[in-house]
Amino acid sequence: MQYLLPLTIPLLLFRANMRQLIQSTGRLFLAFLLGSVATIIGTLVAFWIVPMRSLGADGWKIAAALMGSYIGGAVNYIAVSEALGVSPSIIAAGVAADNLICVIYFMVLFALASRVPLESPKSINGSGECSRLKSADKLPMLPTVTGIAVSFTICKLSTCFTNLSGLQGGILPISTAFVVILATALPQVFSYLAPSGDAISVVLMQVFFAVIGASGSIWNVIDTAPSIFVFALIQVTVHLAIILGLGKLFQIELKLLLLASNANIGGPTTACGMATAKGWDGLIVPGILAGIFGISITTFLAIGFAVTVLRYM
Numbered sequence: 001m002q003y004l005l006p007l008t009i010p011l012l013l014f015r016a017n018m019r020q021l022i023q024s025t026g027r028l029f030l031a032f033l034l035g036s037v038a039t040i041i042g043t044l045v046a047f048w049i050v051p052m053r054s055l056g057a058d059g060w061k062i063a064a065a066l067m068g069s070y071i072g073g074a075v076n077y078i079a080v081s082e083a084l085g086v087s088p089s090i091i092a093a094g095v096a097a098d099n100l101i102c103v104i105y106f107m108v109l110f111a112l113a114s115r116v117p118l119e120s121p122k123s124i125n126g127s128g129e130c131s132r133l134k135s136a137d138k139l140p141m142l143p144t145v146t147g148i149a150v151s152f153t154i155c156k157l158s159t160c161f162t163n164l165s166g167l168q169g170g171i172l173p174i175s176t177a178f179v180v181i182l183a184t185a186l187p188q189v190f191s192y193l194a195p196s197g198d199a200i201s202v203v204l205m206q207v208f209f210a211v212i213g214a215s216g217s218i219w220n221v222i223d224t225a226p227s228i229f230v231f232a233l234i235q236v237t238v239h240l241a242i243i244l245g246l247g248k249l250f251q252i253e254l255k256l257l258l259l260a261s262n263a264n265i266g267g268p269t270t271a272c273g274m275a276t277a278k279g280w281d282g283l284i285v286p287g288i289l290a291g292i293f294g295i296s297i298t299t300f301l302a303i304g305f306a307v308t309v310l311r312y313m
Contacts, residue, residue, distance in 0.1 A: 004204055005078055006158065006171050010151040010179040011201035012075065013296060014194040017187045018180065021293045025286040031252050031260035032290040035243045036071045036298075039264060040305065042238030043067040047313055050231040058090045060313065064306030065091075066232050069098055070239060071301065072294030073267020075205065079176070079299045083169035084306060090228075097229040105236050105265055106274075109258050113278055116255045144196040151197075154178050173299050180296045202269065236265065259283055263291040 022029060043063060052059035061084040068076035077098065081091045158175035167174070183190040240261060247257040259280065263271035268291025275284040 004207065005075075005082070006155045006175055007148075007151050008201050008204040009075065009079065009172060009175055009295075010154045011147060011197040011204070013176065013179045013292065014147065014183055014190045014197035015289070015292050016180045016183040016296045017190070018184045018293070018296070020187065021289045021296075025290050025293070027252060028256050028260055028283065028286045028290055029293075030250070031243070031247060031256045032263055032294065034246045034250070034252075035239065035257075035260045035264040036294070036301075038239040038242035038246065039067060039070045039235070041242055042070070042235040043305075043310070044313075045238050046231045046234035047310060049234055050227050051313065052227045052231060054227060055090060058087050060306060060310040061086045062090055062094050062228060063231065063310050064302045065094060066098065066228075066235060067305065068298045068302035070232075070235060070265050072264070072296075072298030073270075073291060074098065075267065075295055076298040076302060079172040080302045080306070082172055083299070083303050085169055094228055094232075097232050100229070101232045101236055102266060105240075106262070106270065108240070109262055109274070110277075113255065113258050113274070116258075116278065139196050139199055143193050144200065147193040147196045147200065150193065154182075173303065176296065176299055239264070255280055255283070259287050260290060263287055263294060267291045267295060 025032070043066070047060070047063050052063065055062065061081070064084060065077050065080040065086060068080040074095075077094065078091070081094070086094075154175050155171070158171050158178060161174050162170040243257055243261050243264075247254070255278070259271055259275055262274045268288040271287035271291045272284055275281070275287045280287075
């Protein structure tokens, strides 16, 4: 399993052309940034109320990992946890708590979204983008094999760089940096590989989280680390309150705020699912791109915030 996530992250980020991401998402990008700020504030508030001192050094580390999860999705949770050296048992407990929190949170988001009039599906292209994130059917052989080879190469370079620099847990952040730089510098090459990368990465992530989730349970969280669940609950509650408040201040549409929040908490796949379910076809691709932007930047943001702020609280 230690090789699965380093292989998956480059595949997931083949669309991470930063110029396109910023230019194509419009007002949703602003809403996503507000949601990211809301998560950071929520992390500070939650850590002040629930410092998780019973977890020792893992307390501030898991706080940063959950912050990463609620800015860019669950991929960042694992990346930050690995980089900071969180104990495997605490990672599993955090996954279990995060799963329950996400179920509750998405129910709240869809309840709030019921205030927005349902739109009839209009865009075939947008729905196609969403389906490509979820399906590995009928993948062309050449881009699939090439994408896997590129991902392996990035992983190998990241491993060598990490070993030479002596950075503990640096493989995932460095591989993220490599693929974002390459996808931005060579957009035509990586856009050709992106559909195959999307499908393969989703399958690999499902395998990875199935294995991680099997070692954790809600009852285990309640028995051993209930503070993680309480912390995450406060975190997302503050996030929602602030993004809605700031969105009203900046006069951003409710559906943009809810979709941005979904991209923050769940990542591109859940944002795509919500936009499709609500008939917001014009927001499907921007929602995916906002989620990919979150994955691209959040690992670095969360690690930096952890070692400069949370560690000393």
